[in-house]
Amino acid sequence: MTLNRTWILRKRPAGHVAPGDLELVSAELPALDDGSVRVRTIYLSLDPTNRIWMSDAKGYMPPVGIGEPMRGGGLGIVEASRFDGLAAGDIVNTGLATWALYNDLPGKSLSRLPQIPGVPLTAFMGPLGVTGMTAYFGLLDIGRPKAGETVVVSAAAGAVGSMVGQIAKIHGCRVVGIAGSDDKCRWLTEVAGFDAAINYRREDLGTALDRHCPRGIDVNFENVGGAVMDAVIARLNDFSRMPLCGLISIYNATEPVPGPYNFGNLLMRRTLMKGFIVLDYLKRFPEGMQAMAGWLSAGKIRFETDIVQGLEHAPASLERLFTGKNLGKLLVQVSDGP
Amino acid sequence: MTLNRTWILRKRPAGHVAPGDLELVSAELPALDDGSVRVRTIYLSLDPTNRIWMSDAKGYMPPVGIGEPMRGGGLGIVEASRFDGLAAGDIVNTGLATWALYNDLPGKSLSRLPQIPGVPLTAFMGPLGVTGMTAYFGLLDIGRPKAGETVVVSAAAGAVGSMVGQIAKIHGCRVVGIAGSDDKCRWLTEVAGFDAAINYRREDLGTALDRHCPRGIDVNFENVGGAVMDAVIARLNDFSRMPLCGLISIYNATEPVPGPYNFGNLLMRRTLMKGFIVLDYLKRFPEGMQAMAGWLSAGKIRFETDIVQGLEHAPASLERLFTGKNLGKLLVQVSDGP
Numbered sequence A, B: 001m002t003l004n005r006t007w008i009l010r011k012r013p014a015g016h017v018a019p020g021d022l023e024l025v026s027a028e029l030p031a032l033d034d035g036s037v038r039v040r041t042i043y044l045s046l047d048p049t050n051r052i053w054m055s056d057a058k059g060y061m062p063p064v065g066i067g068e069p070m071r072g073g074g075l076g077i078v079e080a081s082r083f084d085g086l087a088a089g090d091i092v093n094t095g096l097a098t099w100a101l102y103n104d105l106p107g108k109s110l111s112r113l114p115q116i117p118g119v120p121l122t123a124f125m126g127p128l129g130v131t132g133m134t135a136y137f138g139l140l141d142i143g144r145p146k147a148g149e150t151v152v153v154s155a156a157a158g159a160v161g162s163m164v165g166q167i168a169k170i171h172g173c174r175v176v177g178i179a180g181s182d183d184k185c186r187w188l189t190e191v192a193g194f195d196a197a198i199n200y201r202r203e204d205l206g207t208a209l210d211r212h213c214p215r216g217i218d219v220n221f222e223n224v225g226g227a228v229m230d231a232v233i234a235r236l237n238d239f240s241r242m243p244l245c246g247l248i249s250i251y252n253a254t255e256p257v258p259g260p261y262n263f264g265n266l267l268m269r270r271t272l273m274k275g276f277i278v279l280d281y282l283k284r285f286p287e288g289m290q291a292m293a294g295w296l297s298a299g300k301i302r303f304e305t306d307i308v309q310g311l312e313h314a315p316a317s318l319e320r321l322f323t324g325k326n327l328g329k330l331l332v333q334v335s336d337g338p
Helices: A049-054 A121-125 A130-143 A159-170 A182-190 A205-212 A226-233 A263-268 A278-297 A311-322 B049-053 B121-125 B130-143 B159-170 B182-190 B205-212 B226-233 B263-268 B278-297 B311-322
Strands: A003-009 A022-028 A036-045 A074-081 A091-093 A102-106 A150-153 A174-179 A196-199 A217-221 A236-244 A272-275 A305-309 A329-333 B003-009 B022-028 B036-045 B074-081 B091-093 B102-106 B150-154 B174-179 B196-199 B217-221 B236-244 B272-275 B305-309 B329-333
Touching: A003 A311, A022 A311, A036 A091, A036 A121, A036 A311, A049 A311, A074 A121, A121 A305, A121 A329, A130 A159, A130 A217, A130 A236, A130 A278, A150 A159, A159 A174, A159 A217, A159 A278, A174 A182, A174 A205, A182 A196, A196 A205, A205 A226, A217 A226, A226 A236, A226 A263, A236 A263, A263 B272, A272 B263, A305 A311, A311 A329, B003 B311, B022 B311, B036 B091, B036 B121, B036 B311, B049 B311, B074 B121, B121 B305, B121 B329, B130 B159, B130 B217, B130 B236, B130 B278, B150 B159, B150 B226, B159 B174, B159 B217, B159 B278, B174 B182, B174 B205, B182 B196, B196 B205, B205 B226, B217 B226, B226 B236, B226 B263, B236 B263, B305 B311, B311 B329
Parallel strands: A150 A174, A150 A217, A174 A196, A217 A236, A236 A272, A305 A329, B150 B174, B150 B217, B174 B196, B217 B236, B236 B272, B305 B329
Antiparallel strands: A003 A022, A036 A074, A036 A102, A036 A329, A074 A091, A272 B272, B003 B022, B036 B074, B036 B102, B036 B329, B074 B091
């Protein structure tokens, strides 16, 4: 008999996630179905999109139902298998599973993670995971940066933003990141190789963008929305591109939020803006992972993880994303690794 | 000695164009330069973009300078020529000229309009002119409508919108127009062949869109902005497209205007939105004109013109665009045709 622990959504958060919105319940696991695999979560991925799933506003997927386990992805180790292709001890990405210690999942939906010398397991939650693929396809497929162009990325020290900037550097661009602390900005320029980083909480963003983007902005990789987005849109060049990846500033809003006041500039500059969800690129993940693994092995991609210990801290830790506390990929360590 | 009459921009309008913002002056024309052609304006085209040119907000072209002739295009007859390729009596499109009875223009920038049996001269200001090309390239190049999809167009009875809907019908789409009067809506469904038309001043737009777009909206050809745009964005389908052609609702604004409150839905639906200016497609005009001329000759395209008599009425007539008075292409007849 194995006891599972699972976060259940009890009510839709009003604004920020509060105690009582989710409940951690313990329950005995049923017998493992034929064709299924029991995966013990090592790392649970926390992402801004988790907050979208808790809301009943029309998102890109159905919301998590009240009384249902909270949806989430992570990386785990196979504890038991009734599927031919996987065996106990295999490390797998759980894809869309739940915030739980154990997930019983159809074996055919999983694949064993490759072992790459010198690359730690956490890379599969970062550059080689969903956030890395988000950065890779959003920037290259929609942003289409050309050498010499200026790329701006908001939430630049986050899991996606930090990858976007480094991929843009590899493509010969001038890269300017926007982040919320001096520590993050220092990491962006000194470790991640950004040309400049702006602490929007300390500097006037418009003035700083003017200084760091003397030739205007060709690509705006948008993660944030609100006033930060407005300042960037005001400085876009003709025929600029704007991958619309996230709007983290509005996910906790309880009142309607106006779109960019500079919306008209998207017309005047003939900007191409496209919303995207990384799952749209699922079939092309092998291409993205191969490229990212190559850059990672070559030392061209640096990444950080912000690891919280213990499944019980998952809901409260999600707030770190919205208050700008995390540097790099935010993970919950749910159990020990191999 | 030939006396010209020209509208001069005297000051930047605050909100709507008011008496005194422009002044009609008479002046003797200088001798015609070698290589130039003197064109007497027959029709002056009035377009929402004229209002953008009067403003010093950052547009897609430099604003008209204070004290300079108002910029505008039209169709005219060559009165005198010092350019080998054109002779008196030729009919030409003036391109970007001025609000004047006469324009002296470099001959090499002009081309003689073809004569198409059964097609009146005004067609070159409508389906075969800049507004027709705006509809053609914006819809087909950015909107990429597929047969069976639902296309919504705002300002649908205007010069651009009425063409957009008819081109979409030719491509097998369900077409819903949004306009501001019952007369316009009747014209859209009974003459122009739209599947449905919504008078947004009389009906609740959201309810009407739900009724007329039971399978959601695949293409939003945006001419208006504001609350009309918000209602359409809320109903976009996954992977929808949104050619951003105009935002006529904000051109007279004197305060910052918020972008769409449903901006987040452009992300969730993975909408491709692209601003464009018809001049971006200048090199492809022959392709567009050939297609439109074919449809026009085949009776597949209907168009209306709203003709105001007399150059002296140009500034006041521009208001017809912003108050929704015009049906079809708004022109000022400046002098008699051939």
